[in-house]
Amino acid sequence: MLSQIQQLAQKGLQNGFLKSISSTVVNNDASSLIFHYGPFASNLFYYFRHEWIKSFIKNNGGQYNFLWVDSIDQVIQTPNMTIGWQTKLPNSNSHPPLLLKRENQEEDDDYLCINYIKPVNDINLVRLANERTSFWKKYFSKREKLEVISIKQNQFNINYHFSSNVEPYHLETIQSNNNSSLNLLLNINHTLVTLLIDSEMKSLHPLLAVHQxxxxxxxxxxxxxxxxxxxxxxxxxxxxxxxxxxxxxxxxxxxxxxxxxxxxxxxxxxxxxxxxxxxxxxxxxxxxxxxxxxxxxxxxxx
Incomplete structure (x- = not known):
């Protein structure tokens, strides 16, 4: 498994998806390999974020107003509103085999967030989890590595399990909050890595390819x-x-x-x-x- 990750990391460096940190050496160290975003990984983030946001606009059928903001504090939350923003959250302390981070990034992880401001009984949580799983399957060739786990009654996690003997990558969390709203959280770092690993640092889904x-x-x-x-x-x-x-x-x-x-x-x-x-x-x-x-x-x- 480690040798496979090492080979993928070398391909990522050659193809412009990864950028080496001065302290990073692709060796036999059992800890996670950490790299900066390469230029093409930044493009991948831009295109995938577009697809991710578009999936909510497409699925709500115009019933809920969608608003993308720089910060959740910018808006007054009202019913029947869907708000999206990017933020930083504390690191989950998980250590899957390969990780990415922006240059000068702090320890916190970058997340994309969606907040549905509406009664939870308007949403079937299981059906939403199935919709989100279908969305993720669209972009992966190794779909069997995707898993949906219900940790609590009001929460689903969508993960990518590269190998049974390493920690999974946490892609998206779906969680209802006090019967008044529902949050979706996407871990940008883990998402980019899994898309690159799944494509073997080369053949990305046509909608995400840098050049189509x-x-x-x-x-x-x-x-x-x-x-x-x-x-x-x-x-x-x-x-x-x-x-x-x-x-x-x-x-x-x-x-x-x-x-x-x-x-x-x-x-x-x-x-x-x-x-x-x-x-x-x-x-x-x-x-x-x-x-x-x-x-x-x-x-x-x-």
Missing amino acids: IGIKSTSKTTELSFYLSKLLSYKYHLRVLRLNDDNENADHIPFHILLNDDSIKNGLCLVWNRDTQLNEQIHVKQVAKHLADYFHSLEYFV
């Missing part, structure tokens, strides 16, 4: 490459990287569009799918809409 589409062209198709890149970025809001010979290790990108000289003549390009390893031939007039529809469908797929 790579475009590789020839000298004759450069102008067409620019056109597709702008269309995918500005119209469909997808994250695009134009590939060149320096991008030899771009196989973590979910889709590659390959333009060759014949693309000018016959209008066809190849689309390589990272997850299926298949190439599909699509007309350049249809490829942007085709990929945009795919990513849109992922938002509703569990």
Whole structure:
């Protein structure tokens, strides 16, 4: 188990997900390996936070007002309101095998919080736990490592158990409070680590990938490459990287569009799918809409 974590940590350093702390050495020490966020881990946090918040807006059907604030103290809490914010909470003192922290971060852990201000009898706690578990399963390939535990009558914990002989990562806690509100707490540190471990520091879920589409062209198709890149970025809001010979290790990108000289003549390009390893031939007039529809469908797929 330790050697597997060491190998993943080395890959994370190479791929920009981890940033070494001067005192961190990937060795045989049995204690947790601790790293700073690499540049791509910061991107992952931004994209996952977006997905996490969107899941609440989507599921409440407009019944409860959703408000994101810098601090819970900024607002007067009223019924039928859902408030989200980021805060720091005391460290849980758990020691799973790999941990991340921001530079200059104190001992406290970063959390995302959601507070439902409404009677608890309006919410079926078990059903909510099932909804949250479905949300988490969407982003993990090793779903069997996710577990939902009811510690108390009014609390569920969603964990990721990397191995039976190490402490689990604590992802999300669902807890009702005195029959007046309900809180959800997401441990940012543990969430980022588990997403990276599950993807083996490489193949993140397409909605969380730093770059979602790579475009590789020839000298004759450069102008067409620019056109597709702008269309995918500005119209469909997808994250695009134009590939060149320096991008030899771009196989973590979910889709590659390959333009060759014949693309000018016959209008066809190849689309390589990272997850299926298949190439599909699509007309350049249809490829942007085709990929945009795919990513849109992922938002509703569990």
